[in-house]
Amino acid sequence: MKRLPRFGLYILVVISVMISFLPIVWLILTSLKTTAGIYAWPPQYLPQPFTLANYTKIVTESPELLLYVLNSFIVGVGCTALTLSIGGLAGYALSRLRMPRATVLMVFILAVSMFPPVSLLPSLFQNFLNLGLLNTYLGLIIAHTGLFLPFTVWMLASYFATLPPEIEEAARMDGMGLMRIFLSIVIPLSWPGFVATGLIVFIFSWNEFPLALVLMTQNAMRTAPVGISLYPGEYAFPWETISTATVIAIVPILVITAIFQKQIVGGLTAGAGK
């Protein structure tokens, strides 16, 4: 009888995994079907015939997809690096430096992040135009950094708050300055927090649509989600191309997530068990 509740738990896990994975599985299955298979009625569940033609076609006929993925990667890495640098320093200052009104500042930072990104677009576009930042990696990196910084500051500040302050005090007694403490003590100790936050920011940046659409207008500068969404022609939706391109575009994220999986789980639950 004791095993029964666990059994129920497993069923729940399986159901929730199925629900969250179904769209991805369907996407992958679609990418392996022929055009006829996709529009077949009743719908095909398993590809018949099974084909890799879509993949070969997209690699040979639309080499710009790889460019989109590369653009996304550059922007994602740049945005993650910039966000973690600024957010780490800001989060540390807010959680440790006994700043007056630190709480008010934190709430303010959160409030700023509540504006829908679309509402920023007109002024952002105009300013980026004036500054010559349209269609540059730096431009979109800056825009994404601004967008995800509040989240990063909050994540990292709450991570720093879980570190025992005595270690930093011991470092002060040993003769370290503030910056040195941050670099050689705080960062190594909060590594899981940095990895988890960085990965989430990277995924956010990878998937971000409205800013990437508006600020990167040249085809060669488009990021993966924008580029793929612009595949549809005037009269047809090339589902097989879209699904294949999307599968290719999520592979880098899956690989990175798999690599850092341990740190993410550790980082997201850190402090909960104390």
Place this chain on the structure above:
Amino acid sequence: MTEVKLERIGKSYGAVKAVQEFDLTIEDGEFLVLLGPSGCGKSTTLRMIAGLESITTGDLMISGQRMNDVDPKDRGVAMVFQNYALYPHKTVFDNMAMALKLQKVPVAEIRERVGRTAEMLGLTEYLDRKPAALSGGQRQRVAIGRAIVRTPKVFLFDEPLSNLDAKLRVKMRMELQELHDSLGVTSIYVTHDQIEAMTLADRIVIMNGGVVAQVGTPREVYDSPADEFVAGFIGSPSMNFIDLRRDASGLWVSVDGGLSFPSLPFASGDRNEIRLGIRPEHVEVAPLSDAEPKSGDFTATVRLAELLGADALLSLDIGGCRLTARVGGTGHPRTGDVLRVALPAALLHAFDTGNGRALERAST
């Protein structure tokens, strides 16, 4: 010569006074213990000396130099923290060598000094390990080693033993004592454990609510506590307190009944109420059958007898007045026994019921 001088030193957070201004001089080579319950300001005082907490009022002098605005690393002090505060991502060697590295001491000298300290503390074989691979006692030894390596003028200890289990605590306490004897460095030690304070200290500073209640040798604070707080805090089990009132005939009777004293050896002035104190170990008990009762003896019933091993604690009821007595553990009285109890006048304490200050003994 390292003399630490606190001159009218105090700390406030806004309107809240965490430490009330006080003066204290810690002699060269002295082992001073700051003792008190949590929140009494003892840690804050230590952190002000360390430089981790700013000083609101007064001056901190170390070897005659004003240190208020000097960076922690330049004060010549080293601190051992309660939770060890080792760098978890660095080896034992790097933990101990950090301060020297930052002082740009030559590598060969660092190796030599860390090696020597590690040997003294029995850590040589652990130098390449990370703190996570050490036991609690070893970690605390590394933390102490990290402080020793710097050859500081003053050691600061912030409850260094309270994370250890009871057995290890006793062992480390002895090691600390030996260490202090051999190094002779001025040490300031914060604890809430009165046994640590009594055994380690040359002098104890007892703090309560941000105020220094008494400064004295362990003997002094035990024998002549300055006030009711100190009397109750030092000693385990703590001192019995009995409220007395002077009746119309001038007899001191206990408010709860049972006890009465024709006279007491205290300068009670014109007070009509005092609080009497006697330590459980000073309450004398004897079977009723023994010899002739002396005047001033009381009859008590044992309400509860607890055997601790070498000793037993008796909860006595003297006509409604409750007292704890500490007696030898062999053949101790049982619950329900009726005993004769004496409270030796020389071992009594008396306190003002208003401000808790100890009353002077009457000069006779």
